[in-house]
Amino acid sequence: MISEKMKGFVAGSSAIRAMFEEGKRMAAEFGADHVYDFSLGNPNVPAPQAVKDAILDITENEDPVMLHGYMNNSGYEDVRQTIAEHLNKNFHTSFSAKNILMTVGAAGGLNVILKTLLNPGDEVVTISPYFGEYRSYVGNFDGVLVESPADPETFYPDFADLKKKITAKTKAMIINSPNNPTGVIYPESVIVELAQLLSEKESECGHPIYLISDEPYREIAFDGETVPWITGYYADSIVGSSFSKSLSLPGERIGYLVLPDSLDGAEDILAAANVANRILGFVNAPSLMQRVVARCIDVRSDVDFYLKNRDDLYLALIEDGYTVVHPDGAFYMWVKSPEEDERAFVDRLKKDEHILAVQGRSFGCKGWVRIAYCVAHETIEGALPGFQRVAEAYGL
Numbered sequence: 001m002i003s004e005k006m007k008g009f010v011a012g013s014s015a016i017r018a019m020f021e022e023g024k025r026m027a028a029e030f031g032a033d034h035v036y037d038f039s040l041g042n043p044n045v046p047a048p049q050a051v052k053d054a055i056l057d058i059t060e061n062e063d064p065v066m067l068h069g070y071m072n073n074s075g076y077e078d079v080r081q082t083i084a085e086h087l088n089k090n091f092h093t094s095f096s097a098k099n100i101l102m103t104v105g106a107a108g109g110l111n112v113i114l115k116t117l118l119n120p121g122d123e124v125v126t127i128s129p130y131f132g133e134y135r136s137y138v139g140n141f142d143g144v145l146v147e148s149p150a151d152p153e154t155f156y157p158d159f160a161d162l163k164k165k166i167t168a169k170t171k172a173m174i175i176n177s178p179n180n181p182t183g184v185i186y187p188e189s190v191i192v193e194l195a196q197l198l199s200e201k202e203s204e205c206g207h208p209i210y211l212i213s214d215e216p217y218r219e220i221a222f223d224g225e226t227v228p229w230i231t232g233y234y235a236d237s238i239v240g241s242s243f244s245k246s247l248s249l250p251g252e253r254i255g256y257l258v259l260p261d262s263l264d265g266a267e268d269i270l271a272a273a274n275v276a277n278r279i280l281g282f283v284n285a286p287s288l289m290q291r292v293v294a295r296c297i298d299v300r301s302d303v304d305f306y307l308k309n310r311d312d313l314y315l316a317l318i319e320d321g322y323t324v325v326h327p328d329g330a331f332y333m334w335v336k337s338p339e340e341d342e343r344a345f346v347d348r349l350k351k352d353e354h355i356l357a358v359q360g361r362s363f364g365c366k367g368w369v370r371i372a373y374c375v376a377h378e379t380i381e382g383a384l385p386g387f388q389r390v391a392e393a394y395g396l
């Protein structure tokens with residue numbers, strides 16, 4: 001008999017995964033060339049050659065006992081120092097190894113920091129639409145996820161709403177930019193306003209409110225857009241990142257948390273996060289991958305691949321008459337459903353055209369759908385006539 005809590009998680013289990021499974025079933029039935037699967041954020045760009053070279057060199061030349069052994073729960077000291085110096089160079093910060101905790105992807109990092117911070121009933125505010133797994137991650141530690149709907153024009157935070165949602169019960173806030181599912185990047189002005197609001201709320205509530213910036217897409221930003229580095233704006237900031245997208249390594253489960261000295265209770269948080277990494281059963285981030293990412297710290301997957309997909313898909317959908325948020329980063333497109341219930345639109349795309357998209361309600365936002373365009377370019381080309389026919393059928 002499974003636990004009551006797991007029953008809830010299973011029942012709410014991701015529609016994204018369900019759609020992905022449906023895609024595999026349809027590919028078997030209709031042939032992979034006749035199914036256009038935009039359901040999952042699985043990078044279609046291979047990991048750079050430098051990753052393969054590093055794996056071969058490390059396994060060939062490094063001491064295997066050290067390489068595959070247990071270590072400090074925070075990760076290899078030299079790897080953490082390399083990441084700290086990389087951040088210092090790029091963002092004019094002054095981190096050292098002690099501020100970096102190597103994690104099992106960004107997902108592992110979020111679970112570590114939420115375990116570290118949350119008491120049962122503590123609230124964690126996020127902006128909807130949001131990565132649906134936040135619900136489970138916060139629920140894992142009996143926290144309460146509080147949704148603040150984004151401004152529907154810009155998909156930036158709606159500060160009037162946010163002001164009401166952040167209360168004395170708020171322990172943390174999670175933001176995600178570049179955003180999954182909208183592709184929006186928060187400009188500096190948004191981060192400045194957010195930092196100011198959180199500072200005011202901290203003074204009002206008399207306790208820290210931690211801002212957790214979930215950044216697995218930081219490196220996927222187009223048209224010269226930059227993603228502000230939040231620790232420079234707000235002292236109680238924590239950054240979670242990974243190499244899942246920047247190096248196309250989602251299956252390798254490697255990421256890190258940045259825990260600045262400026263955090264209220266920094267020493268306790270650093271020590272507790274280390275223990276959380278262990279007792280969640282991660283113990284430490286995968287050892288070989290730690291060494292690989294340190295060697296590849298300045299290497300990136302081919303962002304231009306996503307840019308071409310974005311441009312071709314965005315222009316075609318706009319021409320068809322769809323309302324689409326222009327994505328500045330990540331590899332998702334947020335499309336307004338031509339009818340109120342977006343599930344019907346998703347169904348029509350699937351049944352009539354074998355196009356798989358994900359309903360907005362999975363991200364806490366009805367009336368929109370997400371298209372993950374991290375796919376082969378042929379998938380985009382193949383799907384465009386179908387999108388057009390559906391637009392015509394809706395009279396767009």
Ligand code: PLP
Nearest residue numbers: 041105106107131176180242244
């Ligand atoms: N956060 C967001 C917004 C994501 O989209 C994802 C994965 O798609 C994650 C976290 C988890 O990333 P990772 O695979 O590095 O755990």
